[in-house]
Amino acid sequence: MKRVTIKDVALEAGVSLAAVSRVFTNTAGSSARMREKVQKAAKDLGYRPSMLAKGLVGQRTNLITLVSGRMADPFDALFLDRLSERLAQLKMRLLLASSALQGPNESGFFQALDYQSDAVIVSAGTMSLDHSSACVRNGLPVLLMGRIVEQPGVDCALADNRNGARMAAELLLRTGCSRLGYLGRGGETFSDRERFKGFADALSGSGTDLKRYALKGSPDNENVFRTANTILSDKHRPDGIFCSSDSLAFGVIEAARALGISIPDDFSVIGFNNVPQAGWRSFQLTTIDLSVNHCIETAIELLNRRLENSERCPLIRRIPVELVVRGTTRQIPAGGKES
Amino acid sequence: MKRVTIKDVALEAGVSLAAVSRVFTNTAGSSARMREKVQKAAKDLGYRPSMLAKGLVGQRTNLITLVSGRMADPFDALFLDRLSERLAQLKMRLLLASSALQGPNESGFFQALDYQSDAVIVSAGTMSLDHSSACVRNGLPVLLMGRIVEQPGVDCALADNRNGARMAAELLLRTGCSRLGYLGRGGETFSDRERFKGFADALSGSGTDLKRYALKGSPDNENVFRTANTILSDKHRPDGIFCSSDSLAFGVIEAARALGISIPDDFSVIGFNNVPQAGWRSFQLTTIDLSVNHCIETAIELLNRRLENSERCPLIRRIPVELVVRGTTRQIPAGGKES
DNA sequence: CTGAAAGCGCTTACAG
DNA sequence: CTGAAAGCGCTTACAG
Numbered sequence: 267m268k269r270v271t272i273k274d275v276a277l278e279a280g281v282s283l284a285a286v287s288r289v290f291t292n293t294a295g296s297s298a299r300m301r302e303k304v305q306k307a308a309k310d311l312g313y314r315p316s317m318l319a320k321g322l323v324g325q326r327t328n329l330i331t332l333v334s335g336r337m338a339d340p341f342d343a344l345f346l347d348r349l350s351e352r353l354a355q356l357k358m359r360l361l362l363a364s365s366a367l368q369g370p371n372e373s374g375f376f377q378a379l380d381y382q383s384d385a386v387i388v389s390a391g392t393m394s395l396d397h398s399s400a401c402v403r404n405g406l407p408v409l410l411m412g413r414i415v416e417q418p419g420v421d422c423a424l425a426d427n428r429n430g431a432r433m434a435a436e437l438l439l440r441t442g443c444s445r446l447g448y449l450g451r452g453g454e455t456f457s458d459r460e461r462f463k464g465f466a467d468a469l470s471g472s473g474t475d476l477k478r479y480a481l482k483g484s485p486d487n488e489n490v491f492r493t494a495n496t497i498l499s500d501k502h503r504p505d506g507i508f509c510s511s512d513s514l515a516f517g518v519i520e521a522a523r524a525l526g527i528s529i530p531d532d533f534s535v536i537g538f539n540n541v542p543q544a545g546w547r548s549f550q551l552t553t554i555d556l557s558v559n560h561c562i563e564t565a566i567e568l569l570n571r572r573l574e575n576s577e578r579c580p581l582i583r584r585i586p587v588e589l590v591v592r593g594t595t596r597q598i599p600a601g602g603k604e605s
Numbered sequence: 606m607k608r609v610t611i612k613d614v615a616l617e618a619g620v621s622l623a624a625v626s627r628v629f630t631n632t633a634g635s636s637a638r639m640r641e642k643v644q645k646a647a648k649d650l651g652y653r654p655s656m657l658a659k660g661l662v663g664q665r666t667n668l669i670t671l672v673s674g675r676m677a678d679p680f681d682a683l684f685l686d687r688l689s690e691r692l693a694q695l696k697m698r699l700l701l702a703s704s705a706l707q708g709p710n711e712s713g714f715f716q717a718l719d720y721q722s723d724a725v726i727v728s729a730g731t732m733s734l735d736h737s738s739a740c741v742r743n744g745l746p747v748l749l750m751g752r753i754v755e756q757p758g759v760d761c762a763l764a765d766n767r768n769g770a771r772m773a774a775e776l777l778l779r780t781g782c783s784r785l786g787y788l789g790r791g792g793e794t795f796s797d798r799e800r801f802k803g804f805a806d807a808l809s810g811s812g813t814d815l816k817r818y819a820l821k822g823s824p825d826n827e828n829v830f831r832t833a834n835t836i837l838s839d840k841h842r843p844d845g846i847f848c849s850s851d852s853l854a855f856g857v858i859e860a861a862r863a864l865g866i867s868i869p870d871d872f873s874v875i876g877f878n879n880v881p882q883a884g885w886r887s888f889q890l891t892t893i894d895l896s897v898n899h900c901i902e903t904a905i906e907l908l909n910r911r912l913e914n915s916e917r918c919p920l921i922r923r924i925p926v927e928l929v930v931r932g933t934t935r936q937i938p939a940g941g942k943e944s
Numbered sequence: 945c946t947g948a949a950a951g952c953g954c955t956t957a958c959a960g
Numbered sequence: 961c962t963g964a965a966a967g968c969g970c971t972t973a974c975a976g
Binding site: 269312314315316317318319321322327329336337340342343344346347350351353354359360361362363364372376377379380381382400404486487488491516519520523524542543545546547548549 | 608653654655656657658660661668675676679681682683685690693699700702703715716718719721739830855858859862863884887
Binding site: 286293 | 956
């Protein structure tokens, strides 16, 4: 019932507290016999160092706070899952901060501070950064996933949106689309804005139309379907759409099917992220692949570097993306001329 | 750079440490003037109590460790998300324990202990319970989601699998299926076993065949598809299948489509959970609804009760389920006779 | 109502 | 190599 402490171990082993602490922190300077005695006593007693006490006195809690969105997108769940796993290998733990429902003084940044996290990762695209400075001020590194904010102490990692958007644009162009659309969240997030911009830029000069559509409200399937249905019911509807995420693309596909619009013959769709579902037979979505593992590795690298040197200047990492062609776009004509 | 502590606030306000502590813990006995002075000083300095120190000395850390699976199923992600949100309202935080990749001494239970969590919730169905006793011994309540283990200090909350399975069986029977199948994970989890048992029991006496199929390996869509494809390629294939989860059902639907088997005319499918995708137009899956919110509320209730009284006897809560009829089962004949 | 003191479980200089 | 002491930021009896 009572917690086994370092004191108990010291008593059992007949050594000092400091000695026990040293063997558990792998500090140099403990005789082999000492290590043995202590380890035996610890094992016998079932001793586990209190991370709270350790964190209070030491420099590290091994806690990383993650401010994530509502995980409406499968990508978010994947990211969370892999990140947790990867951090576990490094003996770090993920502390979750619900980005929804934050009271006045209840930001994920404050939570990170309260528990003396070693770092904060923000993957929620719409999370306000108002309180990030409180972290930076306290020497708590901030890692932004999916957006760029130039600020000391704040690193950023995000997809190469421009390149992804360009590949999408080129594929649609080469497969003969001429009235293009972009469906996003109305520029709500940094990624959304970059993807639209990149798409528009890649299209400029091609002479094709581009219409920007925005999903209003929540990104649940039903809402996406309704929005897509409206878009596709227009007689001047686009013949190709690039979506800011796969989730949106799924709704678009379903709306097209419901309207009897044949994909890819009459209509092309491209998503972003390449979540597992994109490869399902029900969708076979052509999309821009953003590797979760690559995101994780980049995050870990940035984190480690920052933990080693909290004073270094902020880093911005672009994560490469790849075009994955499946069934929602037409074949590129063999000898087709390029635009 | 240096953390603002209770000491700084005391100094600034010209009062004792104890005084500051009292107003922040809302302990009775602080004059209005005292409260005011302290609160002003705290605000001016941007003071936030260290949860580590609080946890070390007090009884609560407000940390709940969640041992979750790989979140392959959307239900897991939903559960995590909602739980985190709900706990945030109660000023509690979710500490994640990766159930995968646990070394010899690296169980989620130990992690919970290391950080002095107030409780552990285990939602990973396949997580070994070997070390749960270490928690119980230290007075750390354990809440099992999705399985029953009768042990002091361990509460359980799980779906009413028996009833869900019965509803599935009855629907398939009433809509004229005669060769039934159950697709699960080979009894890997408690839920899987209960669902099969409930299904089999409900069928017994009906004179219908029941074949039990098991997915080998990972539950990713491709693997499910292959397994379903094999099942449905058999000339004696079932004309109705009950799946232990929606994820499996999706793969079954896709396999049926690929084989040109018409749903629901020639073949019926029922899932379990009613994840959002089940309602998508691409699937329209008839399924057994398990309300995430209901799961969360049950978990919270059990948690609160246990936190109030750690000595009380274990509670087992069944979460009611509901049949949601969509398009993967046939209509019940109007005047059809019941079996 | 308010403050001084002990203690939570650890680590880290500092002596020996 | 080993131990005694101070301190991390808090709370909780205990006096006043």
